Amino acid sequence: MSKNEVRVRFAPSPTGPLHIGGVRTALYNYLFARKNNGKFLLRIEDTDQNRLINGAEKYIIDSLKWCKIEIDEGVSIGGEFGPYKQSQRKDIYKKYVFNLIKNNKAYYAFDSNEELNTMRSNLKKEGKAAPQYNSISRSRMKNSLTLSSKEVEERLKRGDKYVIRILIPRNQEIKFKDEIRGWVSVNSSSIDDKVLYKSDGMPTYHLANVVDDYLMKISHVIRGEEWLPSAPLHILLYQYLGWETETPNFAHLPLILRPDGQGKLSKRDGDKYGFPVFPISWDQNDKNFRGYKEFGFSPDAFNNMLALLGWNPGNNNEIFNMNELIENFSLGRVNKAGAKFDFKKTVWFNEQHLKKMSGEEIIKNFDSGLLKSFKREYLISVANLIKERAKFVNEVEVEGKYFFEKPKIYDEKLIKKKWNDDNKFLIKELLFEITNIEVFSANNISKCFNDFLNKKNLNFGEIMPILRVIVSGIKFGPPLNEIFFLLGKKEIISRIKFALKNI
Ligand code: GLU
Numbered sequence: 001m002s003k004n005e006v007r008v009r010f011a012p013s014p015t016g017p018l019h020i021g022g023v024r025t026a027l028y029n030y031l032f033a034r035k036n037n038g039k040f041l042l043r044i045e046d047t048d049q050n051r052l053i054n055g056a057e058k059y060i061i062d063s064l065k066w067c068k069i070e071i072d073e074g075v076s077i078g079g080e081f082g083p084y085k086q087s088q089r090k091d092i093y094k095k096y097v098f099n100l101i102k103n104n105k106a107y108y109a110f111d112s113n114e115e116l117n118t119m120r121s122n123l124k125k126e127g128k129a130a131p132q133y134n135s136i137s138r139s140r141m142k143n144s145l146t147l148s149s150k151e152v153e154e155r156l157k158r159g160d161k162y163v164i165r166i167l168i169p170r171n172q173e174i175k176f177k178d179e180i181r182g183w184v185s186v187n188s189s190s191i192d193d194k195v196l197y198k199s200d201g202m203p204t205y206h207l208a209n210v211v212d213d214y215l216m217k218i219s220h221v222i223r224g225e226e227w228l229p230s231a232p233l234h235i236l237l238y239q240y241l242g243w244e245t246e247t248p249n250f251a252h253l254p255l256i257l258r259p260d261g262q263g264k265l266s267k268r269d270g271d272k273y274g275f276p277v278f279p280i281s282w283d284q285n286d287k288n289f290r291g292y293k294e295f296g297f298s299p300d301a302f303n304n305m306l307a308l309l310g311w312n313p314g315n316n317n318e319i320f321n322m323n324e325l326i327e328n329f330s331l332g333r334v335n336k337a338g339a340k341f342d343f344k345k346t347v348w349f350n351e352q353h354l355k356k357m358s359g360e361e362i363i364k365n366f367d368s369g370l371l372k373s374f375k376r377e378y379l380i381s382v383a384n385l386i387k388e389r390a391k392f393v394n395e396v397e398v399e400g401k402y403f404f405e406k407p408k409i410y411d412e413k414l415i416k417k418k419w420n421d422d423n424k425f426l427i428k429e430l431l432f433e434i435t436n437i438e439v440f441s442a443n444n445i446s447k448c449f450n451d452f453l454n455k456k457n458l459n460f461g462e463i464m465p466i467l468r469v470i471v472s473g474i475k476f477g478p479p480l481n482e483i484f485f486l487l488g489k490k491e492i493i494s495r496i497k498f499a500l501k502n503i
Pocket of ligand 1: 012222
């Protein structure tokens with residue numbers, strides 16, 4: 001591995017299904033890795049054991065798979081820096097946190113919840129907006145900075161519960177460059193002495209995250225904006241642990257906002273707005289949440305939509321497949337401002353990708369009965385014709401139903417309005433012309449229609465819609481000559497004759 005290799009990680013906590021914001025973080029990491037010939041890692045951050053949700057880890061892996069985001073190293077794959085699940089790395093963190101204590105960069109704190117609450121409410125009473133355990137308040141609390149070393153030793157020996165907190169310096173500027181936001185500068189006095197480790201042997205997110213990024217040689221930390229406030233603490237941890245020169249580059253991604261722009265799109269918003277917020281289906285408490293997959297979206301369209309929620313390619317192109325996204329992606333073109341989610345636009349992306357899908361690809365979604373009953377070439381031609389008018393792949397088979405069976409019902413309104421004796425007579429005459437077409441090609445069929453309309457001095461709208469309905473049952477569809485061509489002369493004649501006799 002070269003020193004400059006790009007290594008990024010997606011580090012979700014398995015506390016529920018991945019929501020589309022999480023998938024976008026994974027996608028940007030993946031695009032960045034591929035673009036730079038780097039590696040994409042999946043690390044499961046499960047240090048908060050109380051919040052684990054059964055099935056969430058599998059869900060994350062299945063979702064990435066559906067999105068065609070390939071994991072190079074990590075949970076489910078392995079790799080030379082494993083294990084990649086934090087609960088299996090407990091022993092690793094211990095060494096580092098005790099090192100911090102030894103170097104006076106962290107300290108033991110023995111305060112009970114009650115004592116912490118009292119401290120916080122006292123600070124609130126004093127007018128502090130965000131009461132913190134910090135350089136001032138810590139001097140009034142029960143920790144290894146205020147207690148005698150003898151007492152600390154005794155407490156530890158006795159097995160008293162403790163946490164280890166980072167010692168944040170007072171009034172120090174912490175500065176780092178974010179790839180998306182530019183320079184970020186924070187005064188250390190606004191940072192809490194965060195808990196790094198608990199007496200049950202579990203590290204907290206902050207410690208585990210930094211230690212793992214270092215040990216796994218992560219070059220770029222690309223994650224959601226909600227982690228921006230934690231970044232200065234992480235920068236400080238790199239310094240405290242003596243890894244300053246190995247500090248990764250940071251990029252904090254903008255939020256995905258609700259359609260009305262009012263706040264972050266949450267997992268609950270799916271119910272509220274009636275669109276999916278999860279990539280694939282998720283079951284919880286007897287409730288099923290349909291994902292984009294089940295809704296009929298293609299992974300390509302889903303990725304395309306997600307990629308453009310926060311990133312712009314710098315030109316007017318909007319349709320990208322995964323390879324094109326990789327080719328064009330750069331962190332420099334990720335926007336700072338939040339991106340409003342737009343479900344209509346998401347459907348539009350799917351429509352565009354469906355048009356680009358090959359007939360072969362589309363018929364894979366057809367019912368197996370159809371695949372058995374019809375020639376492959378025929379099904380492919382139907383798919384290619386119908387895809388132009390469908391939004392979802394699973395609509396193609398339904399929209400093209402009349403290619404597989406004679407219509408059973410006919411558009412009632414049109415029949416009432418147009419299926420009169422005059423028109424029946426005209427259709428009979430047209431049938432005669434159709435029967436006379438020698439080579440039944442789309443061009444010749446179209447010519448036959450036009451000649452007939454000219455000869456009879458008819459407008460297209462006078463007879464063609466009813467012709468369409470008696471052949472296909474419905475008012476809308478692809479060009480009629482194409483439908484005729486695909487169904488074939490024999491079938492067309494039989495359908496028209498049937499209509500003349502029976503409707
Ligand atoms: N476990 C954190 C999360 O769920 C990861 C944050 C990070 O990428 O540093 O989002």
